[in-house]
Amino acid sequence: MLNENSSIVSSQEARIRYRLATALLASWAIPAASTHAVAAQHDSLTVGIAETIGDMNPYFSNALVTIHVQAAARRSMTGITKDGQVFCRFCTEVPTLANGRARLVDLGDGKQGMDVRYTLKPDLKWGDGAPMTSADYVFAFKVGQSMSPSTTISAVDAPNPTDVIVHIKTTRYDFDRTAPVAVPEHIEGPIFAAASTPVDYGNHSEFNRNPANPGLWDGPYLITDYKPGESITMAPNPYWEGKKPYFQKITWRMIENTAALQANLLSGDIDMAGEIGLSVDQALDIAKSAADRFDVAIVPTLGVEQLYVKMDHPLLTDPRVRRAIAMAIDRKTIVDRLFAGKVPVADSFITAGEFGYDPKLGAWPFDPAGARALLAEAGFKPGADGILVSPAGERFSIDISAGSGNRMVDLQEQVIQSELKTIGIELQIKNQPFRVLLSEGLRERKFNGLALLSWTPFPDWVPQIRFDSTQIPTEANGWFGNNVYGIADPKMDAALKGALTSLDPGPRKLYWNDIVRLAKEDLPIIPLYVLTTQMVTPKWMTGVTPPPLPGLSTGWIEDWAAK
């Protein structure tokens, strides 16, 4: 009732504005009337996203924004519930060792692998009514294999139209989510076969040439219109077997500038700003200024904002120095001042509630005096200008790098800079465009001390690529690997291997605890705070619940509705 009244008021206001505008600026007022009229109809939804979507072929693009939007129209064999449990979307039963759908296989040479069998639910269809079969999964694997780095999956078979068998080269705790995401062979198969190279396939793929082809999609929505760099429009998929979606039309509008996105929200040009939208401070601003029109949810995710530490930097090799840095940073104040205390402080590289999280470990406390004592113990002495000098006579001056152009990141760096100065460390802020930081700065390990970045893992994701000693990028290995910190600890390597390959949750938990403990002691990263996802939804809307992983709220888009 309240909503109906609100709509009437809106319409009346629109009419008054129309007359005013007509008097002042002739026909300028027409859009105002139309805008408010559209807002009154709640069978359609316009969502603002702060990034543009480029490549629409899911095997070419791994951008979060593409995954976020396509999750409304494209679903995987299995999914993860909001509390981290694996469930079947298109399969009849989640594979386990107990139900025989997963089994260990001897690969020879003492190696063990796994075969995992998924059975498709009956009568699954693509958006054009064509049946979805196991051949679509085999084809998807073939496409992925042609243009992606190799994976532990060696093959995917289709013994019959409903069974998909995934062959894995090793034992993997996450074997139950290894099925590739299907690609419609009846549409993409001939294009892939005719393509001279994988890139040529991408150029001619129907995902890019005609994403409004309904046969490409298998989720609750179909893409009906795509304007590159502008918008994507969706309508319900008539062949979707799950819960029928409420909105008859969803438009995703790409507005890269978040200040403009915020203005669009306030003006009523868009109805909601989802996860790829406003920053925390902007969401808080909406919560203050337009609390009567919008619900604002700021929800912790699995991601952590963290300082990457170059452990083999001459000034940072001593673990006492890294601990001193961790103890000099007042994370609580950063969170309180910059995020109005709405963001949790992080005490590890994984968040509370994760499988490997150990609440007993806790974080390094904020203790500048203790930090100074640790540095003195490590042989650092104050120089003439108050900045410490190492036992080797080197002035303690290091850099902090982050992607440039983010105001909140700049503020955090300034706070950390001033805090480290109080313990005698000079921190120079040297931000770079993100692509430069990612390539030269991190991959080639040219960052000089610290880098401020975030990392969002999947649930129960073992950080082998981050902390294993074989993953340190060097010139000799072509800068391959993601262990940019340079952590090389045999105990860590063993714990990572155990957590990856052990199928028994008991020992796995112990391996995980070792990883978390060693990360706290060695400090390849210094955790700052837990990342949040912000969702601003209109008061008239319901069913939107932010998931733990940013970007995947659209995995439950069929729950979105008007009250």
Added chain:
Amino acid sequence: MLRYLLARAGSALVVLLAKAFVIFALIGLMPGDPVDLLMTANPDARPEDVIRLRAIYGVDQPILQRFGDWLLAAAHGDFGYSRSLHRPVLEIVIPALGNTLLLTGTAFLISTLLAIALGTTAAVHRGSLLDRGINLFAYAGISIPSFWLGLVLIYIFAVRLGWLPASGMPGQGAAPGWAYLVMPLATLVIVEVGGLARYARSAILDVLEQDYVRTAHAKGLSGMRVVLRHVLRNGLVPIVTIVALGIGHLFSGALLVEVIFAWRGMGRLTLEAIMGNDYNLALVCLLFTTMMIILGSMLADVAYAWLDPRIAVGGRRDR
């Protein structure tokens, strides 16, 4: 004149080729490529994958060879595909160009006409309150950042008054197409008109002090007639330089305004192409801009000759 234009076209071709190579090489030298991104999040990737993927994405060849291949294909009308959008480059550039022309072209036309009118009025009424008012407006336009002005306009006309859509392209919402153009257009006009009006005022002032203007007044011609027939035509010569050179910049778009108003034009497209390591797209966007700047400069030379026959094009008087 024809010989001059042919010579200029020849030198323009050389400039374009040189610039094409420089752009290609600069983008190639920028750190980070598509394979870097793919490798970042894959625990199973191996060094041999890097080699294979670099070959697939065509970034394993020396810059010179890649440039040669591109040039050969471009000579046959094939400008290639965008790496990030997997669409033919021209299919992306042409609509963006149309959007840019609509926005910046209209803004350019309005701001040029407005600037000439304001500059002339200010010069004719030199030292008056009107002159001071126009100068104040011009300085305000020059000093206001387009980014900030755009946000202020959105706040007033979209958020507070609800008269106009906050941003977007025609056809995106229920508002009529022209409504999406109003605020970005106003932003560009306000920002551009200031500088041009100052040029116009200064040029007209110079002409107003010439003997032939005094003679025209002495002959008893009305003030308006003197300005329109004698002052404006001669005063326009230096303004034409600025205007003609500005034509090239029209095609490069107005990046900040395009970002704020989510306008899909050449500025945004070029930036995204460069940042996304999209060689073909970036190259075509930048080359097109260069070509238009060269054409604008040629146009300025021709316009000089037309406005002032004493100026010889190409070092020779055209008879």
